[in-house]
Amino acid sequence: MANSSSDRPEAQAVPYQGEPLPNVPEDLVVPNVVSLDFEERLWVPQAPNVWFRPILFNVTQGYFVTLLRVRRSGILSRHRHTGPVHATVIRGKWHYLEHAWWATEGSHAFEPPGDIHTLEVPDGVEEMVTLFHVTGAYIYVDPMGNALGVEDVFSKLATAREHYEKVGLGKNYVDQFIR
Ligand SMILES: [Fe+2]
Numbered sequence: 001m002a003n004s005s006s007d008r009p010e011a012q013a014v015p016y017q018g019e020p021l022p023n024v025p026e027d028l029v030v031p032n033v034v035s036l037d038f039e040e041r042l043w044v045p046q047a048p049n050v051w052f053r054p055i056l057f058n059v060t061q062g063y064f065v066t067l068l069r070v071r072r073s074g075i076l077s078r079h080r081h082t083g084p085v086h087a088t089v090i091r092g093k094w095h096y097l098e099h100a101w102w103a104t105e106g107s108h109a110f111e112p113p114g115d116i117h118t119l120e121v122p123d124g125v126e127e128m129v130t131l132f133h134v135t136g137a138y139i140y141v142d143p144m145g146n147a148l149g150v151e152d153v154f155s156k157l158a159t160a161r162e163h164y165e166k167v168g169l170g171k172n173y174v175d176q177f178i179r
Helices: 153-166 173-177
Strands: 044-047 050-058 063-070 074-081 085-091 093-096 102-104 108-111 116-121 128-135 138-141 147-151
Touching: 044 153, 050 153, 050 173, 063 153, 085 102, 093 128, 147 153, 153 173
Parallel strands: none
Antiparallel strands: 044 050, 050 063, 063 128, 074 116, 074 138, 085 108, 085 128, 093 102, 093 116, 138 147
16 A cells, blocks of 8 residues: 555556456557558558558547558648547658648647648658547538538448458458457
């Protein structure tokens, strides 16, 4: 028992001896996320020269974690977020036309819900890869903010399932990423 606020609780190398809590989902570990060392067919095409690689589809909390890979320059999309977004840049760089900051290799960006912005990959960047943690939906918008389309964990999941079936991994391959 700790006897002052600076003491740490006992931490011996003894695993938990009790019963697991009920209804706890399995942990999920995806290797080589930073090194990108995995087979090409795991990249799901989403537009010409744009792919995503599933890490986690959380259908009970409405978010998804994916690697986004872009091999072209220019505008990727203009969109509004209904929930928070975290982005960690693994390769290359990008920015939003609406903001002064740049997402550069190794940096982390937080995009608050309600942010409306237009993603551009600059000339000279041959490949951009970013780990995105996206809660809620992307609402694709025109320059005045009118909705043009929507994307969320469910549309991502459906796209990945279709791709993995097509490339021979099977339509159930994507199930390992669902929590
Ligand atoms: Fe965004």
